Amino acid sequence: MSPTSNPAPPPTFSNAAPQTISLTHHTGDIFAAPDSSVLIHACNTKGSWGAGIALAFKTAYPNAYTAYHTHCISKSVQTGTCLLIAPCETDIGPKHWIACLFTSKAYGRKKDAPEEILRNTGSAVKELLVQVMQARGGEEKVGGLRMCRINSGKFGVEWERTKVVLEGIRLEGSGGGINIEIWDRGDEFV
Numbered sequence: 474m475s476p477t478s479n480p481a482p483p484p485t486f487s488n489a490a491p492q493t494i495s496l497t498h499h500t501g502d503i504f505a506a507p508d509s510s511v512l513i514h515a516c517n518t519k520g521s522w523g524a525g526i527a528l529a530f531k532t533a534y535p536n537a538y539t540a541y542h543t544h545c546i547s548k549s550v551q552t553g554t555c556l557l558i559a560p561c562e563t564d565i566g567p568k569h570w571i572a573c574l575f576t577s578k579a580y581g582r583k584k585d586a587p588e589e590i591l592r593n594t595g596s597a598v599k600e601l602l603v604q605v606m607q608a609r610g611g612e613e614k615v616g617g618l619r620m621c622r623i624n625s626g627k628f629g630v631e632w633e634r635t636k637v638v639l640e641g642i643r644l645e646g647s648g649g650g651i652n653i654e655i656w657d658r659g660d661e662f663v
């Protein structure tokens with residue numbers, strides 16, 4: 474018998490069904506979230522929160538902006554990754570985690586093509602969920618996940634396309650589904 478005719482090893486089956494993401498939709502201010510919430514937005518890898526909701530993040534969370542900026546300039550950040558920043562503002566105010574999904578390398582006219590942004594979104598969100606699970610083993614409480622309609626503004630990708638990617642994510646492991654709240658201000662079509 475030639476070595477190539479050896480039977481393939483039997484597949485291994487896990488009882489754990491893959492985890493999936495469910496999305497719930499909410500109208501209002503994403504920033505008016507309870508303490509420990511994770512606020513999720515899409516970012517470039519260049520270290521700039523210069524426009525759109527990123528600018529609002531920069532204003533409200535200057536220390537988180539510094540953490541993001543330092544991360545971007547201190548190493549070559551890959552798209553499809555995520556930076557999860559623990560609550561780090563000094564003001565008395567809400568203690569929010571900030572999650573930066575690197576869905577496009579650059580911004581403005583140099584932003585990645587929609588297909589690339591969508592691919593990056595899938596892997597960045599998977600990485601985020603792993604980081605959230607790890608952080609849940611730590612001392613700082615990690616609450617619910619809140620996301621804006623990522624990619625749908627400055628990055629120019631229709632929200633419905635990002636939604637399909639999010640709903641198609643499958644994660645190893647058990648523990649039921651993961652809910653992400655999608656927040657928008659209700660002025661998307663105004």
Ligand SMILES: Nc1ncnc2c1ncn2[C@@H]1O[C@H](COP(=O)(O)OP(=O)(O)OC[C@H]2O[C@H](OP(=O)(O)O)[C@H](O)[C@@H]2O)[C@@H](O)[C@H]1O
Binds near residue numbers: 526628
């Ligand atoms: N103040 C505010 N409060 C609440 N909701 C707000 C808001 N402003 C916008 N929204 C909504 O938030 C969603 C995402 O829309 P965005 O355009 O923000 O983000 P995006 O994910 O498409 O793109 C990311 C790049 O945009 C930035 O600008 P720069 O590249 O720096 O120029 C970054 O740095 C990234 O690189 C849309 O539903 C907007 O209606």
